[in-house]
Amino acid sequence: MTKSRLRFAFLLLAAIVATITIPTLFWHGIWFGRVLDNSTLEGYLNHENPRLIQHALTQIGERIEKKDPTVHSWYSAVAEFSKSPLLNLQITAAWVMGQDTDSDLFHSTLLQMLADPKPLVRRNAALALSRFGDDRALPELRNMLIPYPIRSPKSGSVFYLVSEGDWVNKGGNIANLNSNNVKTPIQSDASGRLQTKLLPEGSLTTAGDTLILLKPNPKHVWESLRALYLLGGPEELEIVRSVLSESSFDQKIHQQAASTAKAIQKRIEQQEVIP
Numbered sequence: 001m002t003k004s005r006l007r008f009a010f011l012l013l014a015a016i017v018a019t020i021t022i023p024t025l026f027w028h029g030i031w032f033g034r035v036l037d038n039s040t041l042e043g044y045l046n047h048e049n050p051r052l053i054q055h056a057l058t059q060i061g062e063r064i065e066k067k068d069p070t071v072h073s074w075y076s077a078v079a080e081f082s083k084s085p086l087l088n089l090q091i092t093a094a095w096v097m098g099q100d101t102d103s104d105l106f107h108s109t110l111l112q113m114l115a116d117p118k119p120l121v122r123r124n125a126a127l128a129l130s131r132f133g134d135d136r137a138l139p140e141l142r143n144m145l146i147p148y149p150i151r152s153p154k155s156g157s158v159f160y161l162v163s164e165g166d167w168v169n170k171g172g173n174i175a176n177l178n179s180n181n182v183k184t185p186i187q188s189d190a191s192g193r194l195q196t197k198l199l200p201e202g203s204l205t206t207a208g209d210t211l212i213l214l215k216p217n218p219k220h221v222w223e224s225l226r227a228l229y230l231l232g233g234p235e236e237l238e239i240v241r242s243v244l245s246e247s248s249f250d251q252k253i254h255q256q257a258a259s260t261a262k263a264i265q266k267r268i269e270q271q272e273v274i275p
Contacts, residue, residue: 035059036055036056036059038070041056041059041060041074042056042074044056045057045074045077050086050088050089053081053089054088054089054092057078057081057089057092057093057096058092058096060074060078060096061095061096061099064096064099064100065099075100075103075105075106076105078093078096078097078106079093079097079105079106079109081093082094082097082109082110082112082113087118087120087121090113090116090118090121090124091120091121091124094110094113094121094124094125094127094128095124095128097109097110097128098110098127098128098129098131098132099131101131101132101133107129107132107134110125110128110129110132111125111129111134111136113125114126114129114136114137114140118189119143119148119189119190120170120190122140123140123143123144123220123223123224125137125140126138126140126141126144126227127141127223127224127227130227130228130230130231131230133230133231134231135231135233137227137231138228138231138232138233138235138236141224141227141228141231141232141236142224142235142236142239144216144217144220144221144223144224145216145221145224145225145239145240145242145243146216146239147195147213147214147215147216148190148192148213148214148216148217149210149212149213149214150174150186150188150189150190150210150211150212150213150214151207151208151209151210151211152177152186152205152206152207152208152209152210152211153177153184153186153207154177154179154184154207155177155179155204155205155206155207156177156178156179156184156204156205157177157178157179157202157203157204157205158175158176158177158186158199158201158202158203158205158211159175159176159177159178159201159202160174160175160197160201160211160212161173161174161175161176162174162175162194162212163194164194164195164196164197165193165194166193166194167191167192167193167194168188168190168191168192168193168194168214169188169191170188170189170190170191171187171188171189172187172188173185173186173187174186174187174188174194174211174212175211175212177205186211188214190214190217191214191217192214192215192216192217193214193215194212194213194214194215195212195213195214195215196212196213197211197212198210198211198212198213199211215248218249218250218253221243221249221253222252222253222256225240225243225253225256225257225260226256226260228240228260228264229256229259229260229263229264230263232260232263232264232267233264233267233268234264234268236264237261237264237265237268240257240260240261240264241257241261243257244257244258244261
């Protein structure tokens with residue numbers, strides 16, 4: 001990251017912190033109830049019940065926000081949950097790590113999460129990294145604004161189970177692959193509305209071929225736009241402007257896109273005058 005870009009990222013953050021909410025993560029509508037004391041929190045972190053672990057992680061995030069000096073003792077445990085096989089624990093950990101932008105451990109762990117095979121993990125990591133002013137989050141933030149490809153895991157003849165315009169849920173079956181009279185279901189690793197099928201019904205496909213494109217998920221678009229308000233540059237400006245011309249998005253998203261585009265344009269103009 002260049003010094004000028006880093007400088008403007010933090011200047012902008014300081015200027016708008018009172019008027020804009022930092023992007024929140026997709027799971028963060030959950031309320032876990034009572035405040036945990038240290039002993040209970042420690043026990044929950046080491047529990048087998050994922051919901052209790054998530055409760056503990058959420059409490060750690062809230063303590064970080066409140067500047068609790070005792071919370072650092074759990075930082076290593078939080079970072080370890082970035083490798084959890086459970087999606088909800090990974091993305092909760094990403095949100096927690098985004099609360100302390102002074103932590104080198106959290107910063108480096110979030111960067112590693114950008115390479116996770118699960119798109120929701122990568123996207124939550126990118127949103128958290130936007131708080132660090134780290135432009136290595138930008139490729140994933142851009143991906144949140146464009147159609148998402150669902151690829152074939154193997155070779156075979158493809159027979160679709162969904163139609164254009166259908167809503168596709170994460171984990172839902174979108175097609176069957178027939179190979180040597182063996183039928184293999186293909187599951188979507190993301191949620192969204194089916195924009196287009198790229199291969200005709202019954203076509204032969206090979207591993208890695210893109211079968212369908214999902215329209216950008218409006219919730220993900222909203223979060224990305226808010227992050228790009230702080231971090232976006234010239235490459236992101238064109239994509240953000242394209243959101244304004246997409247009629248399927250609601251007024252709330254169009255307003256945020258306009259605000260984000262204005263912030264990016266101003267940042268570009270300011271950088272151009274730096275000696």
